[in-house]
Amino acid sequence: MKNMSPIRIVGFVALLAVLMTISVGIFGQLLKFGTMVVVSFTHQPVVNPKFPPASDLKAFQQIINKFFEAYNSSDPGNTIEHLSSSSTLEKTKEAFASGFVKRYQNDFGLSLSGTVNKEESFVQDSSLGAKIVYRTIFDKEKKGNADFEFVREGEVWKLKTVDFTRLRTTMDKSGKFVQGAAFSISYLIIVVVILKWLKTPVARRYDFLKMLFLYEALVIGVVVVMFPFFWMFSTAFKASGTELIFNEKNPFDIVPNEPTINNFKRVLKMDPEQEAQTDPIEKKNNFSTYFVNSLLVATTAAFFVTLLSAMAAYVFSKKELPYKNALFGFLLATMMIPGLMFMVPQFFMICKMGLCGTKLAMFLPHLASVFGVFMLKQFMDTIPSSLLEAARIDGASEWQVFSVVIIPLAMPIILTLFLLTFLFHWSNFLWQLIVTDFANPLSITLPVGLALFRGQYTSEIGQIMSASCFSIVPIAVLFLIAQKYFIEGMTQGAVKE
């Protein structure tokens, strides 16, 4: 056996490169996200940047004036009365000012040094005189952008206004560390992988490569699946009005630069203004109430639907009764009628029962689920009747046969039905909207409550996303629990007739 196949080496290096790209990308974004969460607690986004202190401005003005004097003397007949400039903000005032002056010199041909992006700057004629404007593109390293306006008063130029449009944020400052950390972690992983590769006997290196490839493919799959969730979490931290603004250079860089925790505070009604609320009913009018309401409605509904459907399915599947098939066919036929048709009559009946605006009304009409009965019956048909007979010979009562034999065997499908029903009620907007009594926040459920964040023309996307962060939790937990039972049920139910 040859000890080194060049193809294998090339494959390994290629896979390492892919691994590096993936891990830098993932850890970069994850670490940035982590930093962002911390920053969102400690730093609020700058809404109105402060005007620089007067002493700074004076020093700055002197630097600028020197240049303008030189400019005026070189071109005595100039007509410029008004200058405005927009330029990148550097770390120190002097550095900025000299850079700024250089750009003017460059533009007027007084000096040869300095760089300016010609495309982004221009001279504009107006009735008052020439106006010079610079535009600087924001990029990752230089986020500061300041607009300066100068007016000539007699012989000197005076700084009229300074307007900062964006400042270097805390996220920008931490950006280098985050990137560094992401690279270090990635290098560490690479080193570990290389060490493992070296430890692996040459004969098994091909398998090692296959495994590495498999894992990388799986990781990419996970990234694709998790990206929308990541997007949701990131958007939840964006300030109102900035949710739809993306990084020009890298649209996948979705972690906000100026994060805020306000969306969560508003959703959970933890704003100081809102805490001052004295009305006991209004105090209850918040997301956590909606959440508990929805959890109760969905759990109760799912539990009873599953129970009732299982009992009905057992009878239809294993018991003899006259016209059984015709009855079942009739039940199935009702599935053909769209549920929306029943909405108004059902609402009428519920209100006549005096249940309008109660939690019971949210799920009572949906307790009889033909779909559930159908699904469970189809599964129970596959359970061998001999098992039931064996139980009966051992002296099991009818209820025991149902609860000891049927239910455990049908657990996977029962859990599936539980999940489906839970999901249906967790997100059932229209019916819950209709029966909700909005005067009583204790009857408002999550899907309806989430709609309150949407206005006629505008939606508070950040708030909707932060509320969604909470609303996916029960479903995620349920799936994680159910997953275990699915597999268990599958193996236990494998019986041969």
Next chain:
Amino acid sequence: MAFAVFYGLLLILSWNQVVSRTPDGRTVLAFWHTYGDEETSILKEIITEWEKKPENAGWAIRAIRLPFDGHKPKLRTALTVGLGPDMARVDWSFVAELARKNSTVDLSEFGFDKIKDQYVPGPLQTNFIDGKYQGFPEQTNCLALYYNKTMFRKAGLDPDRPPKTWDEFIEMGKKLTNSDKGIFAFGMDNSVWFSLPFFNTFGAKLISGDGTKCLLNSEEAVKAIQLKADLFLTHKIEAGAWRAGGTTPEQGFQNQLYAMILSGPWNLPKFINSKIDFGIGLIPAGPKGTSSNVGGNNAVIFKSSKYPKACYDFLVYFTSPEVQARWCQKLSQIPVNMKAYDLVKFEDKNLNVFLEQMKTTVGNPVVTSFEMLENVVNPELEAILTGQKTASEAMRDACLKVETKVLTQ
């Protein structure tokens, strides 16, 4: 077992005593609205003031907040079953449906004709259904032209001078467009409501006054829609923002890809947060000058209410100049009452442009279901833009559909 514990916990958590809010023997008037958080708190102040007046001692108004997204189905079902409120704030387009289904009170029996002239004509007109005033204009807005000053500067245009006419708009648009870089002068929505500014600047009516004829194929309407289509087809200054999956005008504007969009005052705070240097101009003028559409909400009183007069009194108070002025000053909204225009002072110049634009509005087409009108006409509008039909063909087809599907309702 775990399930039982969890469920027990849930029950305890959700166990709440329902606190009754019916006050001290006063008669309760239910007012369903769709306001946001800030608006709701100011509404409460106004209600308390009204209740404190000696002549209103016997009344209590219970303001109940619904999500805007669901207010139509909620009201439809509640009214069908007879559990509707006494009065409600509804989308302007919903008034016609409610009125024609005989749910709303004709306001003239309370003397609305005497006070109607104080309201802004555009929003007022959206309540005028089949010869009767069926509701109060209650909150209003319209579209105007947002433009990005930075992009104007870059194109060598004066950032304080937005286009005044459509011709100027096209001329400036060509300077602003740089399609290689994905930068366009204009991004537009292509629905009927968003096209109304075009129709109105050409003086085109969509539906005849008596609500029986479709006028979409009139000469003015075709000209208006031709201009709109040409922005994309001939002049190529529009980005195709109306396409499914395209960058929406709002998003394009926020990301500095579109230099101009038509949008309403609701986006002012948003765009300020986005830190864009923008200004607002009037809708460019057509043959009939500048004009815009009407959005917002109206307040209606339902026939099922036992106390329509008290509701009327409250809504008159709510839309009175002083209350409107205070409401609009605090929330930066456009008053519906003409007299309130003199009382409000906005520091934001941009908002003042909207006030000016609002006075030029002429009201929207009155149809039972505006959604249906949108559903029928929008595909025809799109057919023009995709080049499948000419403007006159599409408008002729649209008219046929409108007359058979929308006006017969």
